[in-house]
Amino acid sequence: MKFGNTQSAVDTLQDEISKRGNQLVHGVEDGIDSAHDAAQSALSSASNKLENFQNGVKPAIERLASRGAEIAQTGLDATREAGTRAKATASRYVNACENYVTEQPMKSVAIAAAAGAALAALLIVARNRSSNRNQFKGR
Numbered sequence: 001m002k003f004g005n006t007q008s009a010v011d012t013l014q015d016e017i018s019k020r021g022n023q024l025v026h027g028v029e030d031g032i033d034s035a036h037d038a039a040q041s042a043l044s045s046a047s048n049k050l051e052n053f054q055n056g057v058k059p060a061i062e063r064l065a066s067r068g069a070e071i072a073q074t075g076l077d078a079t080r081e082a083g084t085r086a087k088a089t090a091s092r093y094v095n096a097c098e099n100y101v102t103e104q105p106m107k108s109v110a111i112a113a114a115a116g117a118a119l120a121a122l123l124i125v126a127r128n129r130s131s132n133r134n135q136f137k138g139r
Contacts, residue, residue, distance in 0.1 A: 021094025032083030
């Protein structure tokens with residue numbers, strides 16, 4: 001059995017895990033930014049609508065606007081906190097995967113090979129099913 005390419009395979013696997021982890025972290029960050037922008041837009045829209053009604057019921061509107069701002073801020077804070085937790089969790093998983101690959105390079109390569117074989121088998125089965133369906137539709 002040759003082990004000359006084992007380190008190369010481990011390095012490639014580590015790079016791929018790091019890349020996927022970074023993509024996950026960036027996706028979480030983008031999701032946080034999108035949620036933050038949507039909340040800001042909703043708050044802005046609500047504020048604009050409230051300003052239109054201010055002339056007749058200014059005190060009540062001021063109370064409502066204040067409460068709405070508090071609720072919106074609470075929502076923004078919760079969104080930011082959830083995003084931070086998700087990012088930290090994703091980073092922990094990436095680090096755990098990197099550590100596992102470093103500590104167990106042969107197992108990591110074997111797991112990656114098994115996962116690739118399973119994926120290939122699923123693709124072959126799906127392709128055969130699709131081919132069979134097309135044959136029956138043509139009759």
